[in-house]
Amino acid sequence: MLIGDLAQKCGLSVDTLRYYEKIGLIPKPLRDRGGRRVYDQTILRWVDFLDRLKATGMGIKDRLRYADLRTRGAASLTERRQMLEEHRDKVRSDLERLTEMLDVLDDKIILYRKMEAGEAVDPSFENCARTEHGAQ
Template identity: 45%
Template sequence: MTYAIAEAAHRSGLSIDTLRYYERIQLIDPPARDSGGRRAYSDDDLTWLEFLTKLRTTGMPIRMMREYAKLRHQGVASAGRRKQILVDQRSEVLGRIAELNSCLEILNYKIANYEQCERAVITEEHAASA
């Protein structure tokens, strides 16, 4: 199955400009072309785009994504380095999760504090009207 660039953009959640940019910086291989010379993305291309999107969502820099993309063409010979890139990124993600959890704890504390204040105001108003 192949997809025109607009359909590939829709399915991947990326813009047409982003697909062209990813091709230009060699994050993705140039897709096949149809008989009219238009890009024809495959299911494999879309799977790769989904993976790249996940990497980008984790905050991986484009330069590391480019390194990973180049390494994947080397096959098994580059498995160790590709794994290390992902292990390093996982560490970054876990650190961000820990930081966000710490922020969440503070937010939860403050919200609980305000809920307690609101209950106190309601109790005072109820006592004053009685």
């Protein structure tokens, strides 16, 4: 599998893959006679997992740290688990914050609908800590 195929399969650009290799996020692949990178299937799982870490808000430094641990093999299992546990906790609290915000958004959307309908809005909404109406 050449870099273009991998890019297509994992949804990253060729440039991004080379960038990831440069900073050490993905291991250096073998090369063919012509010097082209040749990947095997296993890289796909790794790239996908990296993508999940990224999608859940893990920055490049921590992903690098994790990638580095990974290259150390089984000896780093415990450290990796600890990283994942910390990250999981972070994701959990992100989830809570997001859920909360979803409610705020829903409330606000309902309020806007009412205002659009010309309904008189309870003036106390002015003092609702979760509301920013902005109708000046």
